[in-house]
Amino acid sequence: MPAPRPLGPTGLPWPLLLALLAWGLLPWERGAGASGPASGPWALGGGLAFGLALALALFQGRVPPGPRSLGRVGVGLLQGAGLGLFLVDLLTAEAVGPGQAAVTLLALFSLGHWLAGSTPTRDPLLGGLTWVAVALVLLFIPYPLWVLLRTLDLGRIPALLADGRFLLLENPYTPASEAALALAVGGVGALVGLLAARGRRFLGLGVGLALGLAVGLALFGRGALPTSLLVAGVVAPLATLLGLGFALLEYSQAPPWTRALLRGLALLPLISPPFILAFALILAFGRNGFVTHHLLGLDQNLLYGPLGVILAQVLAFTPVAYMVIRGTVQNLEHSLMEAAATLGARPWRVFRTVTWPLLRPGLANAFLLTVLESLSDFGNPLILGGDRQYLATEVFVAFTGRYDPVEASFYGVVLLLLVFLVFFLQYRWLGRAAFITATGRPSRGGGGPLPPGLGAVLAGVFLLWAVLTLGLYGSVAVGSLVKLWGFDYTFTLRHYQDFLVLGLPVFLNTLKVAFYAAVPTALLGLFLAYVLQRQELPGKRVLEAMTLLSFAMPGTAMGVGYVLAFNPSPWVLTGTTLILVLALVFREVPVGVRAGVAGLAQVDRSLEEASATLGASPLRTLARVVLPLLFPAFLAGLVFAFVRGMTAVSQVVFLVGPGNLLATVLLLGWVEQGQMGRAAVMSTVMVLSLVAATLLLWPLNRRLDVRLGGLP
């Protein structure tokens, strides 16, 4: 029988001492020229030290002395050394000095091990792993953002604010002064305000002027801020409304085929790179578009500008809104509507007084989420932006076009501020007051029949949307098989032959990177979910907020942050596979966390407690009870991390290097250069492979909807 262990940190933190010793001995930077000999014996030494510490940490005070325990320590030592060597090898191959990496991880691990003495499970290994995970999250989520903030030169802010690209793009070639037009609208607003507010004239005047100016700026200002706000301000309500309509349609008494079509079509934009829609819109409605030019004989350029971006984003983000609202509609307690009806309310009155108030939190969530998506969207504005600027693309253009990190960080920070504003609004509007239909026994969800007339209208709108989406995706597929879209529609396989040479290596590289990223994303996500749900950890809420932060941050801002943070010595990571994988992992880790949290919610805590009372150690409980039960969640997290890794563009566009290109970035380049045939092939291949990957999850279809619907 082991002796009772006192509460609190256990004994001397000897692994920490060992780590400090190694800290002083091992080299810091990679490469032979850096301070200290980097590879070879040093790597081996670092690995062995790490392994030894791990092995000792694993078995300290848990095995009674004897030949058997010696054997176990030996096995642990081998495992630890193997793991340590692998880590060191991985890191020396491309990046950080082996000493730095090994020692940092070791120090963290031992710190966690030491502190784990005061947690209820008191398992050193879990404690150590937790601290390593926390450190990684800190390093790869808030740290780049902090570097981004630090890069911003306060002295340059006035100049940047006044810059035409930010607010009003005035130049001699514009037909009319944007400022004048905005002022004119402001004047009209002031007049209307004055007339409308009879009693309090000054208030009416002020409000009218402010509103008028805002509208005028958004309409006529071609700078990044007004344009991005204009687009988000139009896209969010439209997408939310459409999403609501589709969700209601799904749960009303619509024919079953509508449902299947709805879910299939909603999934398509969610799992394909969002800017494929912009590309497809060019094929259909561009200057040489099939519909506008070929069928209607128009010669116009309307698509390039806010109109096109709005159209592409509404098509791309309606499914996002639909998925969020769908969750709310699903949870509607049908009996509430029935109760209202038995109390004598007519269908429209039931909808207005019961259904609508219950839906409102979901709608607000969907609205804010689409605002975020629209503000952060990078691909669609880049392709369809026309003569206006957009915040997300301006980050990229400032950084890679004008080589101005300060300006890039300025736009990044503006984006971040807007995102925080959205979160603030969400907090103010929703707070903790989200409705839960609290009744005893769950009845069938979904609101029941729609008021007469509404169903027909919704079905009509949906049909239109379905035809448009299908047509757009279809035109991409067709575009990959014709000679030159817009001029020569004869069948050819030439683009596919080109693809084999130019596109396939990049596509395969993307598969590789996405897969590399998917496994750690799902694992780390599960582990963090486990820590957040089941472990006592000081600052748990902060950790949770941070993992969500990375998901909500505009990708371009995060991308600049990564370059600024990890390009300088000692990291020098830009262009490596490692940084691409890391960027994807920490961008998608909220998906893994969500999957894990949802999975853990299904696993009653008493199962773990039962396992413990039956004599299983915490690690055994994790391996034998928690992980097997979480396998579906793990699988879902894996596939979604993979899909999102394949389609990510805004962040990785900063991080790709020569010889390490990603499919989305290449595709974006081809669309911009007008290589429509090649782009169509790449899009088709990507969409087909992503659909195939998602179909792997078909048996888990229900969970899948929950994941998507539950994203922040």
Next chain:
Amino acid sequence: MGLRLEGVGKRFGPVPAVEDLSLEVPPGAFLTLLGPSGCGKSTTLRLVAGLELVDTGRIWLGEREITHLPPHQRGLGMVFQNYALFPHMSVLENVAYGLRSRGLPPAEVGLRAREALRRVGLEGFENRPPHTLSGGQQQRVALARALVLEPPVLLLDEPLSNLDAQLRRQLRVWLKSLQGELGITTLYVTHDQEEALGLSDLVAVMRGGRLEQVGPPEEVYRYPRNPFVASFMGQGSFLEVLVEPGAEGLRAQLDGLGFPVWAPEPFTGPGLLFLRPEEVVLGGGSLPGRVRTALFLGERVEVYLETPWGPLLAFGPREPRPRPGEAVAWGFRGGVVYPRGAGDVPGPA
């Protein structure tokens, strides 16, 4: 092996869940922790299991202190309210889980797990997934899973509360006889006083994280130490009376008559007289009362009376059924008095 708690305390944030609780379960005894929800009984059980860590105090298993051991090193058997059967394992694998965790050879694991299943009468269910079993069967699997490790102490957290009334009765009998057969020290948590009375060698009544009274069921039932214990254990009514000293012990004054009563701490003056319904004799005395309502409950009839001292519950004859408004004379034997105004005054039963 016996179990001893010494001054155990536990807080969740600012809220004390258990305060300065000392308790001893003698070897082989069946002790029930009884109390309303939120009284800290489940927390006490979880502290013993090691699922929560104590803030203060110590826990002893026989001569060994287990206060700071993690749950998997305590070697206690526990059965959960929701059974907590592993859904991804078969019935046999569930029962074998603890044996495997101990690293026993597979042949022995199989043998002992099957034997444990036989013992709870579930041969032939080995390969079924747990969710295909009925609630009572799942409960027995959970019990087999805990007992197969031959733990020194068995912890049961409201194990019968998810079953319907009929099954609960059957399992209660079965559980009691099994525990007697094995002679295993048992700590049982429930809010059902009937269960507590029927199963236990010792009952510990808890309220607000504190122990109110510990003793054999008969003692706690007959001589509740305070109004809370009185009202929580079984039924009864509180009448407002005057208590004065008599020739042999105390007397309660009703209608000019003095009735001999018992008090945990002797006092005189205004008091509350606690009467169990079976102590009230309808038509067997001279005290005035009027029937408010009478409920026919099968084996007995509950009669609710209005009296000058407050509402009173009694058991009445089936025939003739007392009718509302009817005047009844009544008397009583026994009864416990508590000083009025001291401590909580529970509402009439």
